[in-house]
Amino acid sequence: MPHEVDQSFLALPSRALADAALARARALGATHADFRLERVRSASWRLRDARPAGASDSTDLGYAVRVVHGGAWGFASGVDLTMDAAAKVASQAVAMAKVIAAAGSDELVELADEPSHGERTWVSAYDVDPFSVPDEEKAALLAEWSGRLLGAEGVAHVDASLMAVHENKFYADTAGTVTTQQRVRVHPQFTAVAVDGTTGEFDSMRTIAPPVGRGWEYLTGTGWDWDAELEQIPGLLAEKMRAPSVEAGAYDLVVDPSNLWLTIHESIGHATELDRALGYEAAYAGTSFATFDQLGKLAYGSPVMNVTGDRTAEHGLATIGYDDEGVEAQSWDLVKDGTLVGYQLDRRIAKLTGLGRSNGCAFADSPGHVPVQRMANVSLQPDPGGLSTEDLIGGVERGIYVVGDRSWSIDMQRYNFQFTGQRFFRIENGRLAGQLRDVAYQATTTDFWGSMEKVGGPQTYVLGGAFNCGKAQPGQVAAVSHGCPSALFRGVNILNTTQEAGR
Template structure:
């Protein structure tokens, strides 16, 4: 499923049926989510069946991933519950190298016999593929870590919260939106628990318990006389947290310009829905933007999507090398630019980092799906391109001998491959607030929230919209704008970054269902930043035709 299509499905009662089937698994009662699952000792014994079988058949490397994937999705519209979906998916995936070639197989028959058969198939596939393999697989070394575990640090497990409480919260948000001028509203709550066990012939046995949550909604205001309607989506960010994210703790909220509520480690969906309805009504009479050059003040919930598309994807090494092209293209950031050592991806203040360890982020895990301990590394430092995102069988291609730890599979039934880690813009080093930034702008636009976007197949030329837009004149917000989108190319845009707010404004945006590959897989990834200013950017009017 395409990322841009997902939001329109989120509020539908049938929305769950439109999501990738492997995220659904088998329907189960809500109480079945609380079942403890397989004992760790038994997982180790079963994983060893795969590893020992692979070695006996001539494999030089093998890993096994036993996965239990639990999901709960709640959908509402206005004053009605549209659907509540609880699912479980359980099985094992086995990956091997034989004759210098990868082979993979999987099964939901997680028994000695079922695992042996799947492993035999994986080895047979590898040996068959080796007949046309031109170069053997080269793996970066990894030292086995023995038996270890890692858990998302959560305060409140979503599985312990009654479904009725979640429904009441969504319906209360809907009611708040309707009471403040919305004509239509839908809302949804997505909760995921990945219980993953990884074992490899390197000597690792890693048990991980990963949690993610995403509340979202869409409100619509209608002017029946004019025949117009406007929408406003939620300003929430999906997070690698427990249900405590829904508590709306006041200390975790920041005040933004034009009455915006800015959320960090907690989210008040009722407050956001109230403001969303008011802003959707305001958009009905908002001034249509005059096309031209503006200084853009971009808040993190908006800027995260721009980072995702113009930094995250083009710095995936498989895109750079042309191995990944069918799903969203290759990359302009070719190896010659990196090897030059001075390619200016952005201005001197632009520091973009990849990080799989960031607490609260969607991509935070202790180890990736190759058993590599996760870490943080530079992609762009002081505006200069420094590195890419690469996994064990890729890093030798850029003369490195250590995986970056960003390998992932959406399910036990899928082979793991290179996926985007959290990619974020570091905050400014000097104390600098949003209010100060706006005061420094003579002619500009403040943009919050995600909107439509378009980017070419090399991740270079692009156009981005947003959720709400406010005009800035002589250092002040003077009113709402509509029909706003900005156009640029990746290098020009990031080199126009002149100011970044400090860490007190730092927040996360996230993509819960980021697609890649053929056949496609989805993964969850966050992008952090503080509010940033980009000078002299081309703004177009999306509502006017010639």
């Protein structure tokens, strides 16, 4: 059954605070003002060898007022939930805008038009709020599953963790949009470690279950087969410990969605944030090689490459009803038939570049932070009649099948990169022929995506992602998903990581 917004959040004086703040901003001459009240509860539980190793549970509650005054931004936030305090915060936001305007700028802040949506409510798709489940029950399940892994031959240690977030947001602006939203997300993770007592050599194997916009049901039977994955890990880890080191060279790759999502995030997701491409943003991930003058021209990849930005995907970590500028969630093309055709936008960048309406990418991670342009669910689309993963592997004579993400490195233009993974399987004559170790694939963004010969069908599509995408100064963190099918790449450069480390 669809959930309703928590009564405890609805009981807060959101509307009265917004009315006081927006009225003050108008009276002081703001041409635009928005008010945002948020309550974000975040918790984590950690176990080491089936024993509790740490836990946290915190709630951030407050509100923010952002204005455009004299062609400049102003922003202020507060925690005092009274009308006088909200009006004072609005006055502080206007005062900040006046200081910025007086300092002079060649560029006035203007926002792309967005229709007033009136009053709207949106709740993400989940069944059981993880915070409604007793902590003892959560810890018991993590311990039970850790015990399964610890009881398997060859497993020396097990790390387990669960992160959960329950986010409520009320938004109102001077154009008349008023939204109330609620999102829930969870991220369970288990890592098994093997140690060779004779040589001291060790390695690990982590679950590939992605974080999701779901609730506690994700751990109890909806969305992932945990029993199957936990059963497989000890054997896969034992095989990995015995596996030979890879011989560096060019290989065909079949990349599983559990690995490919991260390559999408780093080489497409960040590169198509238009504030980066324009040079307005460089924190954490640098700028972008996919500059604005290449829109409609850049051959980003092969003709089978179709990538969308999407704020509407069910269970997506970046899925919303409305962004933090009152823009309704949308889905749009970023790469079409291999060509760059779009970017991720907020209202200021959309107006500045003449691209029309924002596609809803403004987001702040807390009531104390200003909204910035953030990543949507950026996803590689499957071929409607595409092959299975097994059939993609069957088309490779000499190659590697890549599963699970691990480490990565990419330059500040999102162009030169290398990625490792959790599991690498040698492909010989269309069949898997055992695991390999010390593997990393290396390429430039356009060469890699240009080498993509086939994408799998919808049956191979998985929505991966992360809770911890960083951006901005002061730093903000956002959760984002990236869907993709399995995909076949030809002639990709493979590095041996032990040889590289020794150079």
